[in-house]
Amino acid sequence: MADETTASTLDRRKFLTVLGATTGGGALALSGCSTGKVEKLVPYLVQSEDQIPGLATWYASTCTECSTGCGVHVRTREGRPVKLEGNPEHPVNRGKLCSRGQAALQGLYNPGRVKGPMARNPDGSFQAITWDDAIARLAAKLGEAGSRVAVISGAGRGTFSDLLGDWTAALGGRLVRHETFDREPERAANRQVFGSDQLPLYDLGKARYIVSFGADFLDTWGAPLEQARGFAAAHGFEGGQVAKLVYAAPRMDLTGLNADQWLPIKPGSEAALALAMAQVLVSERGGQPAGLAGALAAYTPALAAEETGVPAATIERLAREFAAARPSLALAGGVAAQHAGATEVCAAVNILNFVAGNIGETVRFGAELPAADGHAALAGLARSMNAGEVGVVLVHDANPVYTQPRATGFADAFRKVGYKVSTSLYLDETAALCDLLLPQHHALERWDDLRPRAGVYSLMQPVLEPVFDTLPAGDILLRVSQKAGGALARFNAPSYEAHLKSRWQALAGELGESDFAAFWHGALQRGGVYREPPAAGAVSLALENAQASYTRPALGGEGEFTFLTYPHPMLYDGRGANKPWLLEIADPVTKISWHSWVEVGPGAARRLDVRDGEILELSTPQGTVEAPVFVYPGIRDDVVAMPLGLGHTAYGAFAEGRGVNPLDLLAAPSGEYVPYLSTRVAVRKTGRYRKLASVAGVARQLGRGIAESIPLAAAQKGLTVEQAYIEAGLGHHEVNTERELEAVHGWAEEQHEATQYGNYEGENPQWAMAIDLAKCTGCNACVTACYAENNIPTVGEEQVLKGREMTWLRIERYWEGGEEPGEPVSARFVPMLCQHCANAPCEPVCPVYAAYHTPDGLNGQVYNRCVGTRYCANNCPYKVRYFNWYKYNERAWPAPLHLQLNPDVTVRARGVMEKCTFCIQRIRGAQNQARLEDRPIRDGEFTTACAQACPSDCIVFGNVRDPSSRVARLAQNPRGYRVLEDLNVRPAITYLAKVLLPAEA
């Protein structure tokens, strides 16, 4: 066992191998035969002072999975990271972390990583070489190329990208900082309207009314965690208020599903709507500001109604509400709305925000958000490549060959470059074309920093020995410089770490910190240095530039459908496609995992006569793709949509050949950015069919009150869901009869009596949970956290097809309305996990007491006692028990992925039942600690993985027997209800009903 662990490429001296050994240990342990084998205890040579075997050590670092730059805490055991959580001190994400960020762990231990420097042989194959050799080769090539050097870098703003900049400059080469979704239209619009191409921060928390013009601010646009936090504050019935969210877009994405009203406007007509609203506002306050009145005059609600398909009356009402609620907030710039007129849209929205007086209130400039060079720069580089003006290209932290639409011809241009070098950790599409692979360290393996916004200096530190034979990109540059000399000679820092430190010394100076040691130590502890963000920079409307304009975007291609593509909520631009978690945890909107799909509106589906799973062929002049249909009520009937992120031709075993890449359908961009909505598609039925790897059963509640809601008025009056129903004249809603209540009471006494025996004597805590559906956005962060914390195996596509995914915590997405055409459709999200019932039906049916009730009120599951009769799962009304049909424990974590396993949690073997444990390992850990310190456990001292991760803090965990605990208070909340309460299983989870705004007049 121990040897299995150390057999990995990790330096065995770094492990106390006895401990790390959960891999397959589950299997062994469960069959109880681990006694037979000889185990080795391999001691450290030198005990690292910050590691105590058996206890977690936390390091602060920074997430590099996207450009937001969130702070993370890395939980390490015996010197290897086992979980990523948000850094509570970090101003961007305040202790939360999204699925993509948490999955960085699977990037670190990814089997598809490049194991060391490699060079391409004449025959095209790669051959491992030494670093010295690699450095020498690159240095030589740079020498030859002179200034004909280009660098494409996706590195976030920070010491490294500065170094890279200087380094490239020293060579006389050109640096293209590339970000897949670079928000060019927003910056252009800001330049036009406010004369500054800065990106603002949006303070959703303050907003009382939010209109999003296709900006998916909860998931794939801007700083999702920060915005989700704000949205929860504004929309989560805090202080009895719910800020209305209106979502205007042809398709509902996660943000749309959380909207109180969806305006399914015609593709590309956002600007018309925004301008019309502004026009109403301006005209209603007597044509002030005058400059705008003229500019807006043309854009009447009537015109907008015509363009968008939204009734003029609605638009006017919208405008008035928007003006009335102050401050309000309008958002634009979502990738899915990035069409030919995208800049106009952002400009229009800027004007709208301006006239509504939101600038400086909810729209705060001055954060100095980092920006890349935009698509134009990359296109320019491509041209030079074609022209043969580039001798050596170095690609860092970017995969343009995949993320650029095929029509741009970037790949061909790239191929033309004489010598192509990649520092990618994985053999992605770009690296696959390169001649030299210089795999850099993973962010968790290296020293580095990021400056995600003004006042935030976020630090990264190595938290484990490198998993493979890689180098920090900084050191590659430095060593190449020393080798090549010449103009590069001045980059003579002994190591990148030293370089970084020197820069931070300078920083300490700037910040007026005299004691660098303390400064540095503090920064390491807190994950960086966080200064007050500068006051919102005053921006004024550059009137002469504010040419409000709207032109209906022209679409290329033929066919009856407009083609819309959008970033995959889990895989983003495709960078997540090599991480099993992100592939298996279903897309929060469609609930489909592992493969591509094409969304078709119900009406269109009827017209085309297609059902879920029927494979459609979509073709444009640029290309053709095939994908199964998902009939999606949240999309216009004249639009079909596909997620980005799949259809990789390289990028490791998990990603390769999985799904299709809709970028192949897009036309070559003409302007400053890639228009993701730019073409029509012709749709053809292939007559073939495939089952969707969907985790959804029946997505309707059938009146079973699983995800309850309550009208705002009723909630403000403090009514219970029950009372609200009755008030609304829905008396038929199940009410407990006297007899039922009697029975419940009887049960309670039974319980009391039954808890007088053996372990059940005395006062024990009663662990419980509260989940506020008014705040839950269905974003999946909790699900990923659960996978990470509890060693949940990913079972793969064909098992998901059999409904065998192991999501201890799943998010059910129920549709409301939308059953007959015209009726508005909306979604309800409800996180469903083991309810830890007091009268759990699963317990008495287990023949061997593997499922039983613990003294502290948990519904225990003893894996090693379980014989696998599966009766408990049958008898669970919530269907939250999961069975190991195969040896998932041996399949799910191909080395070195198994190093991510949490040593505190048994890996379940084949043939046993498993389910949510309320993170019992954390409970026991806290109890052990409290016992050592002779004190009771404090409320909030620890929490479950899901509650820790939830960006909108909708999950609260604690001891309900302690009246002062948060969960105890929430359990008393009038909005509280228990799912399927009438079954009298008495769940330990209290759901707080979602608060609904009054339906539209």
Add this chain to the structure above:
Amino acid sequence: MALPLRSRRVPGLLASFVHVDAAADAIRALRARGHRNLVVYTAAPNHEIEEALDHSVSPVRLVTLIGGLTGCAAGFGMTLWMSYDWPVLVGGKPIGSIPPYVVIAFELTILLGALSTVAAVALFSVLMGKRGIAYDPKFSDDQIGVFVPAGGDQAGAVEQMLRSAGAVEVRREAA
């Protein structure tokens, strides 16, 4: 070939009958003459013969009763004891809850009842059965056998009587 084998052979006369009433008559006559420990062979139970022999009721029933009661007690005993030996709370039900345990007790009642019954028969009729009595395969087919343990002196008289009663065959069995 009948088990149990090889034991001292009992001297006497073995008569075979075809007619059931003849056999019954013979039995009555013999018992009237004071022959008590007759052995009568039939292929199937026959009430005429039973009447003639006029046995007391088999004690098997007592054993069955005891077995059954033991099973019942064992059932409740085991379930309750094991529940309280390591009390585990499931589904908010009392640690030792009688209703479900009735099932176990019932099954064990039946089981031990049945097993003890069979054991009793084995004990009384096979193990405790008489040894070394002459036997003839015909008896398991279509004839009735009557064995009269009788010494040489009185053998003649008995044989005479059996034949007169209608025995189709009478065999003398020497020791």
Add this chain to the structure above:
Amino acid sequence: MAVVAPPPVGHGDGHAITQTHADVTRDVVATLSAPSRGYVLLLLGSAAVFLMGLLTFLILVIDGLGHAGYQPPIFWSVYITTFVFWVGIGHAGTLISAILFLFRSPWRTAVYRSTEVMTVFAVMTAALFPIIHIGRQWIFYWLLPYPNQRYLWPNFKSPLIWDVFAISTYFTVSATFLVFGLVPDVAAVRDKVTGWRKTVYGLASVGWQGTDNQWRHYSRAYLYLAALATPLVLSVHSVVSWDFAVSIVPGWHGTIFAPYFVAGAIYSGIGMVLTLIIPLRRALRIEHMITPEYHFDNLAKLTLLTGSILFYAYGMEYFVAWYSGNMFEQTTFYRRAFGPYWWAGWTMIICNAFVSQLLWFRKVRTNLTALFIISIFINVGMWFERFVIIVSSLSNDYVPWAWDQLNPSWADWGILAGSFGWFGMWFLLFAKTFPIVAIQEIKEMIPMPRKRGGHH
């Protein structure tokens, strides 16, 4: 010494047996003569099918239950279905051999041995399934209350433990009952055969000679065994039904389950009896012992009775679902008839409720071809009844998000077929080794010749 032929004697309903004890012995012992080629082929066939099942089982053990078509939330499917099916089959045997014995109904004598054999082997087959279907088959014995170093005991509140006790008791008792009844007959065979077979049957007959003393205890004991087996047969399927009835699953959670299951069990059992003895009596040339006009007519009447009880139960289930006003029950039963499993639902209703009604006609009851076909319908129908109850109920319980449908795989069918092979194998072996017709009980019905003639 000539045997005087007895006068024909009545069974009370005019049906006569014109045989002597000697004929009975002869005919029955004849059934044990050297096997025909057909028999051997049949035996090998079922053995082969069994081996196939065994192989499937090994794959399940080595690689995991995943090979079967389980599709959560359907955590029980074909295996439990087949388990209940086989347990049910058993019941007819005990009913005929024990209950009808207590009721002194004469027609059982000729058939009860074969039905009892069926019972024992059916239960033996059923007993395999709790082991086959669990996730970690190699520790199935953890369900047994045996002292262990962990100081752990099973949970007697779990219906699955009730099953363990019910099934094993049922197997033990019915096996005992069979062997017990067999002893005198084996003795009879012993006295007819020669050579090594004599030795074997001699040992098997454990010293039975049919002495007055032996009969005295024997008859009593037999009566008590019958008396014990009678409540047992009623309890066993009730317990099995509680596997479902005590659960919370809509469609399982029904108070009528126990009687409903018992009736169904006997119904299916008799179906299987017919399927078995119609060919058997011909194969063993004992047509004159088991006759349509008498034995089959009675069996058919029993079938009709239990079939009608089922009919009622089906109706009742729907009525209760509707009348309860319970949303979940209603959905379940609506979908049972019109949901994804409508085909299974209707198969069960047609095969069980409707087909059995044909037996109102004596013509059908006494027509072996018709009976045989009907019996096949019954077997199929009753398997589907369990399939519907288990699978369709699980496929749509409380949380719609979790609903899903099942698609059984080769592993499901492999085990199902294997169980038939296993059962057939044992039944065939028995039929050629031991008297499949009860010698001594038939003799008991045939008056012995009398010197004075007539009755007394």
Add this chain to the structure above:
Amino acid sequence: MRTLAIVLGGAGGLAILLAFGDPGPEAQQTAAVPDSIAAPVISDTGALQGPRQPLFFRHDIHAGQFKIQCQYCHYSVAVSPEPGIPSMQTCMGCHLVIAGSDSASRTEIRKLRQAWTEKKPIEWVRVHFVPRHAHFPHQRHVKAMGPNACATCHGDVARMPQVFKVNNVTNMGFCITCHVERNVSRDCSVCHY
């Protein structure tokens, strides 16, 4: 098999008596730090109990004769679920200077130093372990039982030239007996999760 079940079941009571005859852990508590023991000179190491270790480390000399506290080497036992295996550095801390009194110890210490210089940690053969599905927090047991804690499970290591298993700590029964005797929780989820 199933018949056997019933027989066992039926004979439950009796069987239980048989099963619960033995009291549990043989090794009873001994003084925390025994009075200095003169560690014997061992001629034939082959005769010693317990698995043979790559390096003949003698607990009886270190913990017995020189009365070094267990926690000096097993540094994390009081704070962590894991007792901690002394790093090579810990050994060298003393053995940089201590070269051994007799030839036997000298050879072993030479092994140690060699391992240190070659940066090859010594791979001890593990003697005690609980299955991986059971969590045994050392710190809580040390806290609860004080200085006697170690001996309760590991036996009087201070008198063992070569460590061997005194109690079958792999058996759940061993844990349970102790938990029952001391009347502490035997709730399954205390150890199994």
